[in-house]
Amino acid sequence: MRIDVLNGVNLDVLGRREPAVYGSLSLGELESQIYRWAADLECNVRCRQTNHEGEYVEMCHDAADGVDALVVNPGAWTHYSWAIRDALEYVGRPLAEVHLSNVDDREQWRRHSVLDGLVAFRVVGKGAEGYREALAFLAQTR
Numbered sequence: 718m719r720i721d722v723l724n725g726v727n728l729d730v731l732g733r734r735e736p737a738v739y740g741s742l743s744l745g746e747l748e749s750q751i752y753r754w755a756a757d758l759e760c761n762v763r764c765r766q767t768n769h770e771g772e773y774v775e776m777c778h779d780a781a782d783g784v785d786a787l788v789v790n791p792g793a794w795t796h797y798s799w800a801i802r803d804a805l806e807y808v809g810r811p812l813a814e815v816h817l818s819n820v821d822d823r824e825q826w827r828r829h830s831v832l833d834g835l836v837a838f839r840v841v842g843k844g845a846e847g848y849r850e851a852l853a854f855l856a857q858t859r
């Protein structure tokens with residue numbers, strides 16, 4: 718099973734950005750962990766990150782080409798980017814939405830997700846572990 722893990726805006730500075738909220742792992746460390754979990758689950762994962770919304774949209778389009786499922790954490794775009802929702806709707810594959818922090822228990826503006834109704838699985842507030850749960854969920858849909 719092929720899964721793309723698409724991290725969005727500001728997730729490149731993980732580990733340095735509010736570690737009390739987002740954890741102390743760098744993006745590289747998080748991705749290494751994701752690759753280990755994927756190997757255990759016998760999934761073929763590709764991790765990607767960008768700070769550019771149009772590039773994220775293109776990453777979603779790329780996923781339509783041969784990827785079976787996606788794990789997405791679009792960062793702040795989650796709360797307002799209808800372009801990203803449209804792109805993920807176009808992909809039409811099972812989706813798992815991950816947020817390191819508990820967005821449902823933070824500022825009001827973080828409580829809304831443009832991905833509502835589109836994702837098969839959503840996990841918030843579990844840090845890196847959320848990505849493992851998302852992969853495990855998607856792996857059992859195959």
Ligand code: DQA
Pocket residue numbers: 726727728790791792793794795815816817818819820827
């Ligand atoms: C985030 C939550 C978003 O509200 C925030 O803008 C992020 C990270 C998370 O993983 O907790 O950049 O998606």
